[in-house]
Amino acid sequence: MQSGRKSATRDEWKRGYRDGYSRGVHLACCEAVARRLPPASAVQRDLKVLYIPQGFAAIDRGVIEGLRETVRQPIVGDARDMLRLAETARPDLVLVLNGLHTFPADHASQIDRIRALGIKTAVWFVDDPYFTDDSAKVATHYDHVFTHELSCVPFYKNIGCPDVRYLPLAVSTTLYRPLAVDSRYCSDICFIGVGFPNRVRLFNRLVPYFSRKRVVIIGPLWNRLQGYRSIAGRVHLQRVSEEESVKYYNGASVVINLHRAPDDPKYNRNSRNIPALSINPRTYEIAACGAFQLTDVREDLPSFYTPGYDIATYESADDLLGRLEHYLRHEDERRRIALRGLSRTIREHTFPNRLRWLLDAVFGPADANQNAENAKEG
Numbered sequence: 001m002q003s004g005r006k007s008a009t010r011d012e013w014k015r016g017y018r019d020g021y022s023r024g025v026h027l028a029c030c031e032a033v034a035r036r037l038p039p040a041s042a043v044q045r046d047l048k049v050l051y052i053p054q055g056f057a058a059i060d061r062g063v064i065e066g067l068r069e070t071v072r073q074p075i076v077g078d079a080r081d082m083l084r085l086a087e088t089a090r091p092d093l094v095l096v097l098n099g100l101h102t103f104p105a106d107h108a109s110q111i112d113r114i115r116a117l118g119i120k121t122a123v124w125f126v127d128d129p130y131f132t133d134d135s136a137k138v139a140t141h142y143d144h145v146f147t148h149e150l151s152c153v154p155f156y157k158n159i160g161c162p163d164v165r166y167l168p169l170a171v172s173t174t175l176y177r178p179l180a181v182d183s184r185y186c187s188d189i190c191f192i193g194v195g196f197p198n199r200v201r202l203f204n205r206l207v208p209y210f211s212r213k214r215v216v217i218i219g220p221l222w223n224r225l226q227g228y229r230s231i232a233g234r235v236h237l238q239r240v241s242e243e244e245s246v247k248y249y250n251g252a253s254v255v256i257n258l259h260r261a262p263d264d265p266k267y268n269r270n271s272r273n274i275p276a277l278s279i280n281p282r283t284y285e286i287a288a289c290g291a292f293q294l295t296d297v298r299e300d301l302p303s304f305y306t307p308g309y310d311i312a313t314y315e316s317a318d319d320l321l322g323r324l325e326h327y328l329r330h331e332d333e334r335r336r337i338a339l340r341g342l343s344r345t346i347r348e349h350t351f352p353n354r355l356r357w358l359l360d361a362v363f364g365p366a367d368a369n370q371n372a373e374n375a376k377e378g
Contacts, residue, residue: 023180023251026335030178030290033343040069040352045359045366048073050091052082054098058242059126059281062172063097066351070359079103083110086119093362096123096142100134111141120144122362126169126281128152129262129274144362150277150300165361168304170354171284173346176246178290185251188214188328191258192245193282195221198261205317207231209324216248249289253334254327256320257282257295279304284349287311287341292334294323304349310340 049071053060067074077085079102086094094114099107111121123142125135128149136159139145145156146167156164189210193199200221203210207227210217218236222228228235240248249255262268262276277299286293287305295301297313305311312327314320327334360366 022331023186026290026338027178027180029335029339030342033290033339034346037343037346040350043366044069045071045363047071047093047359047363048075048089048091050075050077050082050085050089050094052077052079052094052096052099054100054126055102056097056126058172058175058285059169060097061175061242062170062351063095063124063355065172065174066170066355067095069352070355079107083113086114086117090117091119093120093122093359095358096121098126098135099123099138100127100131108138108141111138115141115143120362122146122358124148124167124358125152129155129270129276130260130268131270132274133269133271146358146361148278149274151275155272155274163361165358167354167358168278168300168349169281169284170349170351171281171288171345173288173350175242176249176285176288178342179246179250181247181251183251185247186214187216187248187252189254189256189324190216190218190248190252191256192218192240192248193258194219194260195224196260196267197264199258200224202258202317202320206321209321210234213328216252218245218248245285246289249286249291252291253331254324255286255291255293257286257293259296259298283311284345287338287345287349290338290342292327292338293341294320294327305341305344308337310337310344312337 049067051063051067051074053076064074064076075085075089075091082094115121121142122144123139124146126148128135128147129152132152132155139156140160142161143163145161145164147153147156147164148167148169150166153164153166204226207225207230211230215231215234216236217234218240220237220239222235223237257280259276259280262270263273279298279301283295292312294312294314297307297315301307301313307313312323314323
């Protein structure tokens, strides 16, 4: 028995050494990628923007950071007090994230009164299409509607919104980033998210495979898996903070990304069955960690990443199983794809980039405004 324990300890030591060496190399490569990228634009518009968060920590943080880079005076408010804040601060724009769930019942009337003050208003829906029954009730009260879901643009136009734009989500690269992690965060395969029915159905096919791998699954409702008991020690049924999710992403050889279904009546409020075409924030977040991900395919994915080049995809449970086995055996290939995904994310998919586009849509291109100011001064 003693010799068996020594052997197991040697095996664990060897695996730990391999993991540590591999992750050290990967972090060095991530650092090299970041250093090669050009510095971000530091141009700020001469605007005062009152931002009303939703309570989605990672997205709210990204928007606030983005506003600090793109406007002269960002102000962060509270949904219960946004009318008073608007009356006091007189911003050029009130920007609301989502406007659902945690917002007060008089949300729409507050927006109407803010508009009556001559202040521009905009909402960015980031829960589409899953809660469109609710968003439809408030969307028409805004001057400008932005949605991260491509399929919802015609929906909002059809219900009478005056200006509707597609604005994809992004990532906070100060939160989601490559970093060294303790061995307790290391795994072969990682998934973080709620165990919605479509996810449970797919993972049911993979439980026997998962039982032979270092797997971590984090989120509520996963105790409904068939064969749950065989992997119960690898499933954490509580949500984790964004900071903890970053560590798990960094510690995983492969991170699975599986979008929720738009037609689930139990967990969605999408009675019109509007399809889901656009990618979730997790796609950007995993990539920003320099982690390798396998994601299911949304129609709009190729607009942001190139499958097989800077992201890897799967189409079914059997396909996912085969690709997991392939990529777990080919570390260099995983690393190349992950590093390309990291580079593209930092270059293209940050909140300052998205907010510059939003501000251009509301106020016109920044260069045109500057030319107009110069003409006045002349």
